Amino acid sequence: MTVVEERPATAAEPPPRRPNRLWALLRNSWRQLTSMRTALVLLFLLAVAAIPGSVFPQRSVNISRVVQFYNDNPGLAPWLNRLGAFDVYSSPWFASIYLLLFTSLVGCVLPRLLDHVRALRMAPPDAPKRLERLPQHFTAERSGSPAEVAESVAGILRKRRFRTRVREGADGGWTVSGEKGYLKETGNLLFHFALLAVLIGVGFGHWYGWHANRILVAGGDQGFCSSLAQFDESTLGPRVTAADLPRFCLKLTKFDVSFQETGQPKMYSAQVSVSEDHGPPATRRFTVNDPLRLDGASVHLIGHGYAVTVRYTDRFGASQTKVVPFLPIDGMFTSEGVVQFPDVNIDPRTDERDPALQMGFEGRYLPTVGTEGAATSVFPAENAPALFLTAYRGDLGLDVGRPRSIYSLDQGQIAIGELENISGTRPHRLEAGQTWRLDDGTTLEFLGTRPFATLAIRYDPTQSLLLVGSVLGLIGLMLSLAGHRRRVWFRALPVSAGTSGGTLLSAGGLPRTDYPGFADEFRALEKAAEEGTS
Structure with a gap:
């Protein structure tokens, strides 16, 4: 005899929701527009679009030269006029590139600014388990308890302008996390905000100048x-x-x-x-x-x-x-x-x-x-x-x-x-x-x-803004070129359980960007940590 098991009645499952193709298209287009690659392409296009303004005479600069160009080139001049070659900086196609670049920079810089603020407020991450796998590492013995050694190392890092965080481990050891080089991202953001200020200044200067x-x-x-x-x-x-x-x-x-x-x-x-x-x-x-x-x-x-x-x-x-x-x-x-x-x-x-x-x-x-x-x-x-x-x-x-x-x-x-x-x-x-x-x-x-x-x-009502933007852009560029992100970790463990006379100190370092001088800096930290001096 076959027993048929009856399942309890359940509500009908809703059909899967179909993705909104228009919304997906808009989202993907916005992501492409606000990418750094698109911003660089638009900046290049803006520079290329400005070339006709220096090749052909402009009505806003010298209208008599435009008239002379018409007299010298009666066949070519009307076609160039239809393309806006004599009014490059007020033409629709130049304004379109200008506005797209402005939108791309705003959409690119604001999320990076929020991420940068969150990173500054967050504590440096805890030390990884295998410090010896990092590009730079060392192990040494220090006198004193792990807590004393960790505080000493943290003091050394702070004097060298590292953001530090000291943590106590469940095994009786202590870790010190240090991070440095946020000025690089600060300089990048400052440069891009300065570029936005210049774009705003140029736009308002054109309107009200x-x-x-x-x-x-x-x-x-x-x-x-x-x-x-x-x-x-x-x-x-x-x-x-x-x-x-x-x-x-x-x-x-x-x-x-x-x-x-x-x-x-x-x-x-x-x-x-x-x-x-x-x-x-x-x-x-x-x-x-x-x-x-x-x-x-x-x-x-x-x-x-x-x-x-x-x-x-x-x-x-x-x-x-x-x-x-x-x-x-x-x-x-x-x-x-x-x-x-x-x-x-x-x-x-x-x-x-x-x-x-x-x-x-x-x-x-x-x-x-x-x-x-x-x-x-x-x-x-x-x-x-x-x-x-x-x-x-x-x-x-x-x-x-x-x-x-x-x-x-x-x-x-x-x-x-x-x-x-x-x-x-x-x-x-x-x-x-x-x-x-x-x-x-x-x-x-x-x-x-x-x-x-x-x-x-x-x-030009925005002349001061252009000056400030140019100076801040130069400062931001120098900071972005001079700054280098890097992290260092130290772990202080007792040499043997139940003793406090010695501490095994191990360390590792990782550059977040290409930094040829990181090895020398890490060796200086190693020497200072072993000797307990800053």
Whole structure:
């Protein structure tokens, strides 16, 4: 007879839960993003992404060079513009790499910081059973009880800045655990937090900072104030408006420069009259490495040159005087520029202007003309100055409203014959005080030159944060390179049961990182432990 055993009724077992694939994908993606390897890859990509910013001209730095690049490369420039090559640091792809790197660093550093804090609060682990298996070990006999020897060894380790822990064993022996080298991980974390501070500083500096450039010619009639219309170039952060700019006015009253015999600049400094927030003017001086500090801005001296002063008298006897900077093109200050007179030759009877009678003069200014008559200067100081100009008459093309460089004539107008060369194939040479009479009886007089200073006006609200972050990053890097994690253990056992006259002391050491000097340090500990001295 077969007996069938009846099992008690139980509740139905729930079916196994299926893993959430979306959650698993997000978790694995976060782990990959916050790994140190990904952070290093993103840091490398950020450096690579910054290369186009130094290869191609940037609108935020020099928009005229971008216009010139369009003129020189009409087929390539539009494609580069679509890729953001002229606005690299504000492009979406650069911002994406930047934000991913920031997120990766935060997700990587914060768990390491928590682990580091836990490790600092935890006591060093107890000694392993087989100390002789460690890379460094020794055994010796000491006088005194195991407790006395353990306290003596612990004192030696503390004087050498080891974190120590003394424990009593069940066999009557004592162990001493020592650990050292946490500054390595502290330096690593400090370096990464400093990198985060730099990233935050760069981001907020881009949002709330601004910069502008201005060529300031010496003279009371050539000053400027801090408005966008009076800057040569300006770029405001996304969170900055024109109303946020500080109020100040500058006039260049004096410019001092000296050169070495080779033509290299030795020193140059600018003296300006500055008025802040409609206050009284004050005289200030600043140099290349010592900028002018204003409330809400810093004015940096980044270059200088010569501005030519010419007076043109038209066919009706009306005169116009212009002071025009000529930009240096080499280290000896061979300078190029253009002087344009669009509002000349106006008939006084009809008060009408003939566009075909506009005048433009293009050429070079040489501070020191060479003896061989070359079209380049041989020294940057004004030892033998001369101005070489070519005269053009016709429509300058200034009335069409198209953006163009003010330092060169419109070559398109010359190509279609709207601007005609009326001075021949060779430029006309003028020295200070000389007058050039043109074919229609009009004259151009070279009155002399004035120095000009190239100024960069900057405001970065996170400049101090960037400085602190850079210094802390350097300190953290040095700590991470100089620190070495290592552990040592000592075990003190009585030589024989029931006696207290002798102690068998055994020790072992283990470097947690590559540390070539650990063997010498362990031998020094061995000697100090055997002798009972620090």
